[in-house]
Amino acid sequence: MLKIPFFQVDAFSKQLFCGNPAAVCPLKSWLPDKLMQQIANENNLSETVFFVPDGEKFNIRWFTPNTEINLCGHATLATAHVLWNHLGYKKEEISFLSKSGELVVNKSRDKIILDFPTIAYKSIAASSLHIDIFGDKIYELYQLSNNGLMAVLEDELSVKKYVIQKTQMLQQKEQIFCITAKGTDCDFVSRVFAPAMHIDEDPVTGSLHCSLTPYWSQKLNKSKLYAKQLSSRGGELWCEDQQNRVTMVGNAITFLIGEIVI
Numbered sequence: 001m002l003k004i005p006f007f008q009v010d011a012f013s014k015q016l017f018c019g020n021p022a023a024v025c026p027l028k029s030w031l032p033d034k035l036m037q038q039i040a041n042e043n044n045l046s047e048t049v050f051f052v053p054d055g056e057k058f059n060i061r062w063f064t065p066n067t068e069i070n071l072c073g074h075a076t077l078a079t080a081h082v083l084w085n086h087l088g089y090k091k092e093e094i095s096f097l098s099k100s101g102e103l104v105v106n107k108s109r110d111k112i113i114l115d116f117p118t119i120a121y122k123s124i125a126a127s128s129l130h131i132d133i134f135g136d137k138i139y140e141l142y143q144l145s146n147n148g149l150m151a152v153l154e155d156e157l158s159v160k161k162y163v164i165q166k167t168q169m170l171q172q173k174e175q176i177f178c179i180t181a182k183g184t185d186c187d188f189v190s191r192v193f194a195p196a197m198h199i200d201e202d203p204v205t206g207s208l209h210c211s212l213t214p215y216w217s218q219k220l221n222k223s224k225l226y227a228k229q230l231s232s233r234g235g236e237l238w239c240e241d242q243q244n245r246v247t248m249v250g251n252a253i254t255f256l257i258g259e260i261v262i
Contacts, residue, residue: 073206
């Protein structure tokens with residue numbers, strides 16, 4: 001019988017039932033890929049994260065309900081929270097080794113600071129299918145290097161009122177769809193959808209802020225930005241553009257501690 005510690009953490013929030021829930025599974029050694037994918041599917045959260053010690057660092061991998069991904073912000077934040085608050089990790093800095101390179105996480109009082117690589121983006125022309133997906137209020141459209149699309153809409157209200165066009169999204173080769181606009185009480189707002197990954201709407205998406213932050217930093221002519229993701233759960237991030245890197249600051253809170261028995 002295999003027993004795996006299990007933590008469910010709400011990331012990018014100080015309050016339970018807000019932010020983005022992640023399942024965190026500490027391991028002594030890697031499980032078979034198929035089994036990790038089955039566990040993620042059973043958890044049915046946007047991400048389940050597994051990590052294994054590697055000297056003074058940790059190898060880390062993230063799974064949606066149907067696929068492994070190369071970078072995830074909220075589940076990395078949740079993992080750091082678990083290490084510091086439940087597994088007795090003493091150092092102020094944690095290094096995670098991932099498919100996107102080394103990710104450094106620090107803490108400052110009750111906040112956790114992620115240091116992630118920038119995700120590149122390039123301007124593209126909107127096709128009729130893009131208009132079907134995002135509506136006719138697309139201000140700008142960008143192709144993201146992580147197989148995503150980012151549409152800049154007219155205003156925050158357009159982002160709030162947007163209704164997912166799931167069928168049209170599934171017809172695109174891209175798997176991630178982000179909408180964003182200048183905020184009214186923050187620097188910028190966003191929402192993120194990934195139906196091909198079995199995530200109709202992601203509550204809070206740290207990795208997409210690796211594109212959103214440099215974009216809005218340039219537009220607003222400031223490097224430090226306060227962002228909100230306008231999902232039903234909601235989330236907030238304090239971001240900073242550092243050229244080829246982005247730092248994101250957020251909170252986390254534990255919802256559930258248990259054990260997976262296989």
